[in-house]
Amino acid sequence: MTVNGSTGSPRRGGRPTQAEAAALHQRLREAAVRTFLDNGYDATTMVAIAEAAEVAKATLYARYPDKRAVFLDVIPWALSRAVRPEPDPDDGDSDGDLRATLLAIGRAAIEHALDPDIVQLHRIARNESHRFPEFASAASSLGWARRQQQVMDVLRHHTETGALDIDDIELTAEHFIAMVEILPARLADFGVYRTPREQRRHLSHAVDLFLRGVMAR
Structure with missing residues (x-):
């Protein structure tokens, strides 16, 4: 890094x-x-x-x-840093393509989660969390804050336009991140990595499933 x-x-x-x-x-x-x-x-x-x-x-x-x-x-400082520049929340969104925006955010989230240094840092943090009670309480979400805010901004914008029906923007953004990022990260802990094709398929399915739950009826 x-x-x-x-x-x-x-x-x-x-x-x-x-x-x-x-x-x-x-x-x-x-x-x-x-x-x-x-x-x-x-x-x-x-x-x-x-x-x-x-x-x-x-x-x-x-x-x-x-x-x-x-x-x-x-x-915490190292885990909160992005491996590569984050996608702009407006990328792919100028024409209202919310799906493209969420896919871009999801790809960045997975790329960050699977970076070898990030994988190893999470292992170290978990292994040593018993010695650091003030650190253990936040260890599982140290890399989420900036990305969660990014998702919240996107969801808030589309909720205000009436495209989405969301009561709790913060909780919904957290669930989106969990859907797209957590399982690939946990698999990486055991040295298991999906192929790029499998990763794209799982991400697309997660985004589509998420959208079916938040789109305004």
Whole structure:
């Protein structure tokens, strides 16, 4: 998982600028994610994270008191990031083609769920959730927030036009995501992946079934 942008060290003499501090934070997060992915939680050390980020241990400890704090910060951050740019909710929707829009969102959701780093991060999060009660309560939905909001925006628009009949936009968006994303993600946990053709068939069926339930009569 990579991020574009400067990761240079703060300039010598004086406090780092806000931009430099943000770049350093991102650099540390990237290094921590790579280290957790490579080593797992138990085998990861603060020294290993600092070495991966190419910073002094003091620099890492100035931001995080221990490995636990690093884990609590970087795992939700990593899981909430999109692997690729999200489709615009208006893509395929200018002519009222709601089905095309939901298919595009569904494809992005599945692509994100099946990314190898995301699969491994979810495994690490679940394996370590017993140590992090404040983290376990949200571990199953860490990657959903932005996509759920996107689906809500689409559904709200079409409800306002009268095309859809939905009482609870938020709950309906959550069910849509569960229909298209959760089973492929759980299969991936066991190394089981559908063929592209099977994936398209399952997604199309899920979208059509969803629409039959929310279309205005």
